Amino acid sequence: MPTFEDPRQHAVEAHQALRALAHATRVFTNLADTYPVIGDLLAAARSLRQVVDQLAAAHITHRARAHDDAGNQAVGDAAALAAGDELHQVGTLLIEVEARLDAASQHTGRIAWHSETGPAGMNTPDAARTTTHAGTLTLTVWPDTPVGDHQRYAYRIQETTGHTISGRDLFTGAGDQVEPAQALRDRAGYLSATGQARQHALDHPDQHTGHQGLFPDDIAEAARVNTDALRALAEHGPQGIGPGQAARQRWISVVFLQGADADEVLDLIERNGTDAAIEHLAHWDFEEETTQAALENGYVYDTVPQTALDRVTSTDLYTLTYNPFLGHVSLLRSFDAIADPALSGTNSPAPEHTRSRGKGSHREVAAPRREAADIDWFARTGSSTVTPRGLAL
Secondary structure, eight states, rough: OSSSSSSHHHHHHHHHHHHHHHHHSSOOOSSSGHHHHHHHHHHHHHHHHHHHHHHHHHHHTGGOOOOOOOHHHHHHHHHHHHHHHHHHHHHHHHHHHHHHHHHHHHHTTTOOOOBTHHHHHHOGGGGOOOOEEEETEEEEEEEEEEEETTTEEEEEEETTSOOOEEEEEEEEEEOOOOOHHHHHHHHHHHHHHHHHHHHHHHHHOOOOTTTTTSSSSHHHHHHTHHHHHHHHHHHHHHSSOOOTTOOOEEEEEEEETTTHHHHHHHHHHHHOOOOHHHHGGGGGTTTTHHHHHHHHTTTTSSOOOOTTTTOOOOOOEEEEEEEETEEEEEEETTTTTTOOTTTTTTTTOOHHHHHTTTTSOGGTTTOOOOOOOOTTTTOOSSSOOOOOOHHHH
16 A cells, blocks of 8 residues: 555565566466556556656755765765766656557557457457448547457548558446447547648648547548548437437536646545545636637537546546546536535635636536647646557547
């Protein structure tokens, strides 16, 4: 059980854990495990960089107390400064390590590992596959092997020119598999966003959006050409929403935090559990103002937005998603629900930094408000340079 107070104990435990990992990774029984392992290493690299920075600060801040074995303070002072400088150099190198691990995580997420008997999905019966068309694109999805508690779909995207890509990184969260029609809707949503990013890149070649690079250039170009068809598919599904069909539950985003703000909530979860975190984050909920801000900015979802490594917990009113590895926290409210005055900002003051930015717009907690056309919840803005890998529904 972490104590968060004994650096020597935790350093020993980290050493032992890495030795065990080095032993366990000599052979991968399931090659799909490479992705979550890289994700954990990425999170560990971030924590390691913080550790060496703090070690450097300890040496420099307290160098007046440093002496050599003979009691010479000048020698001890020089050694402390040199140690601090070397540790700062380690931190600089770890920034590059983080970036490389992040890139490796994104690349490995696009790999469909084939069994020795053939490619993934080759033996999947046609009846288990769901196919639809969006303009010149043909989209096919089928259930794939879960990763732990996370369900997922494999998919194939084919353009009329004959170019085809496939993958297995369409995650549907934890729990029961979603309906294939919903998986197609969300796949179309990603493609639509990619098409819009492609158009934005053509219009503004000096700018970069979060959806650039999700798909090869020819698929991205096809998505741009078929943006309207993909948007219609994402909104209505392969068959549309017919008479008598129940409306799907929707969620609105109350607050999204990352960086230092998220770390505070992650520490709260570690100490007091998720209920305490939900109660804390509910102070950002200003009922109708929050709802209207979500509608204006496009923060309304048919399914809870989450990445493959996110942890999810729900109450009758709120759904909390958090990721201690990538360092972000999100609170969503059921669209038709009424905020609980005992928890929300109606009767309780919001945290000071929220009041200073104005209430109602959850994105203002982490980044300045952007125009609706620029919204991209997949590309988390702010201090973190880590981009969540995987397409999660």
